Amino acid sequence: MATERVRTGRLSLLLDQFDCAREMAQVRLTGLGDEEFLWEPAPECWSLRRRGEAATPRAFGPGDWVLDQGAPQIPASEYAEVARQAAGGMTVVKIAEDWGVSVERVEQVLGHTGPPEPDQTPVTTIAWRLGHLHYCFAGEWEWAFGERRQDPKLMVDFTPSAALALERFWAVIDRWRDSLATVTDEQLDTIGFSQYPYGSHPDNPFVDVLWGSNLELIHHMAEIALLRDLWRTRFTARG
Secondary structure (H helix, E strand, O other): HHHHHHOOOOOHHHHHHHHHHHHHHHHHHOOHHHHHHHHOOOOOOOOEEOOOOOOOOEEEEEOOOEOOOOOOOHHHHHHHHHHHHHHHOOOOOHHHHHOOOOOHHHHHHHOOOOOOOOOOOOOOOOOHHHHHHHHHHHHHHHHHHHOOOOOOOHHHOEEEEEEHHHHHHHHHHHHHHHOOOOOOHHHHOOOOOEEEEEEEHHHOOOHHHHHHHHHHHHOOOOOHHHHHHHOOOOOOOOO
């Protein structure tokens, strides 16, 4: 029975979930080419671009290629998360700092004192989604198991080569997984075990961080899988 494969214990369950998501993702990314990697399915996509050609004001990266990033905002899809942060004891000032927005904007979201902004989450390329995951997991390893000093947004030398990007990404993912396997129960419960500088990691038990990291891998890989389906069918005639 399939249930016989499932281990118990918090860390074991999270590792099993991670392993399953990674296995499915690697299968779905087999055969990814450079043209598909950078394909923009809609106008004004966020993508990976040469330095100086970025379409957004806060694009970042240490090398010749940078990852698009727009002005700070709280997407409508994240309003519930903001409410959970406040309910969990985070101050409005800290929430504003985490999201990179004003205190007034957080108060509007929490108090519904203004009209909700439309969810303007951009359409992105596969290159952007993979680059986002790459720097996040590289940074999360650095700020939990490494020297806790490098800026995650400067840790990944982004590349337009799909094969090279994937090779580097899987190496980072596997290093993260190997380090997770050494975590103790005490470390799982330690608030601030991860000091990752973008978000609320320093304020959360490490087990919450792992849950969120798994979710990040799963939902971005699902989006990449959809983009692959759209690429495959992009020339299909409409009935």
